[in-house]
Amino acid sequence: xxxxxxxxxxxxxxxxxxxxxxxxxxxxxxxxxxxxxxxxxxxxxxxxxxxxxxxxxxxxxxxxxxxxxxxxxxxxxxxxxxxxxxxxxxxxxxxxxxxxxxxxxxxxxxxxxxxxxxxxxxxxxxx
Amino acid sequence: xxxxxxxxxxxxxxxxxxxxxxxxxxxxxxxxxxxxxxxxxxxxxxxxxxxxxxxxxxxxxxxxxxxxxxxxxxxxxxxxxxxxxxxxxxxxxxxxxxxxxxxxxxxxxxxxxxxxxxxxxxxxxxxxxxxxxxxxxxxxxxxxxxxxxxxxxxxxxxxxxxxxxxxxxxxxxxxxxxxxxxxxxxxxxxxxxxxxxxxxxxxxxxxxxxxxxxxxxxxxxxxx
Numbered sequence: 560x561x562x563x564x565x566x567x568x569x570x571x572x573x574x575x576x577x578x579x580x581x582x583x584x585x586x587x588x589x590x591x592x593x594x595x596x597x598x599x600x601x602x603x604x605x606x607x608x609x610x611x612x613x614x615x616x617x618x619x620x621x622x623x624x625x626x627x628x629x630x631x632x633x634x635x636x637x638x639x640x641x642x643x644x645x646x647x648x649x650x651x652x653x654x655x656x657x658x659x660x661x662x663x664x665x666x667x668x669x670x671x672x673x674x675x676x677x678x679x680x681x682x683x684x685x686x
Numbered sequence: 687x688x689x690x691x692x693x694x695x696x697x698x699x700x701x702x703x704x705x706x707x708x709x710x711x712x713x714x715x716x717x718x719x720x721x722x723x724x725x726x727x728x729x730x731x732x733x734x735x736x737x738x739x740x741x742x743x744x745x746x747x748x749x750x751x752x753x754x755x756x757x758x759x760x761x762x763x764x765x766x767x768x769x770x771x772x773x774x775x776x777x778x779x780x781x782x783x784x785x786x787x788x789x790x791x792x793x794x795x796x797x798x799x800x801x802x803x804x805x806x807x808x809x810x811x812x813x814x815x816x817x818x819x820x821x822x823x824x825x826x827x828x829x830x831x832x833x834x835x836x837x838x839x840x841x842x843x844x845x846x847x848x849x850x851x852x853x854x855x856x857x858x859x860x861x862x863x864x865x866x867x868x869x870x871x872x873x874x875x876x877x878x879x880x881x882x883x884x885x886x887x888x889x890x891x892x893x894x895x896x897x898x899x900x901x902x903x904x905x906x907x908x909x910x
Contacts, residue, residue, distance in 0.1 A: 581792025585835065586870055588791070647899060649873050649906055650835075674795065
């Protein structure tokens with residue numbers, strides 16, 4: 560789970576770090592839920608960085624759900640289903656975000672699969 | 687008519703596995719259609735007659751347990767049947783190469799490699815068999831969705847028209863997940879020629895969420 564700022568200014572950075580963990584570029588689906596709605600359900604979250612290609616983003620915005628019970632999980636699923644805003648980024652959009660992130664130097668390239676980096680380089684050369 | 691034979695070993699000395707000089711080759715097709723093999727006619731004769739001493743140690747593990755028919759390799763009909771059966775087998779192998787848990791966005795590189803090989807080896811037969819599987823709902827929808835994205839993603843210019851037609855047809859698949867995969871595949875293909883078909887699919891789509899996704903795909907292609 561990742562915390563999206565109200566103005567969504569960190570969206571590209573979150574998408575980049577998650578897309579960087581894949582084998583190849585693909586569409587990116589995500590669901591947005593209000594942080595307060597989680598609190599209303601009594602679901603507890605904690606800020607905790609996890610290893611990824613953008614450690615700073617992870618430290619700032621990655622969240623874990625803790626002490627999740629089966630009833631919490633059911634409630635969370637119902638919340639996402641009833642109030643979650645589903646969004647999709649198509650593959651070309653994800654590719655552009657990832658290419659910009661690589662070019663800006665924000666991503667640790669040693670944590671990205673070579674074939675993914677190669678595909679981004681091929682796209683750049685063909686443009 | 688299927689013929690059964692027992693391929694267990696006997697105590698007699700085995701003949702060499704290599705084909706005799708100038709020996710005719712025949713094609714053996716098992717009843718399932720899978721595991722088509724080309725064998726020497728002498729070996730097939732031995733199998734049929736139950737002469738197990740003809741089996742060498744390297745040949746025995748690969749022999750079919752029974753066969754539906756055999757034909758001379760030169761027969762053109764057989765060549766087509768063999769290619770179709772083999773391409774069907776290859777398509778099913780693609781669809782089953784990753785477990786459901788592994789079928790995640792961006793994590794299907796192995797599936798893409800297999801599809802590229804199938805297209806290279808079988809061309810239109812590969813696409814035709816994929817279309818059949820897609821429209822008849824014969825395979826896991828998630829697997830099909832990922833395959834259809836790769837159909838659009840492959841860089842092979844020669845097959846672009848065939849792949850476009852397959853993806854357009856897949857917009858009529860019985861599964862919403864597969865129709866979504868078709869839309870994503872058309873985005874990957876990047877051809878504006880798909881826009882009319884997407885427009886028809888959008889008008890026909892009863893699933894509101896999928897209709898929005900198809901609209902997004904069409905809008906993207908319009909913007910290219």
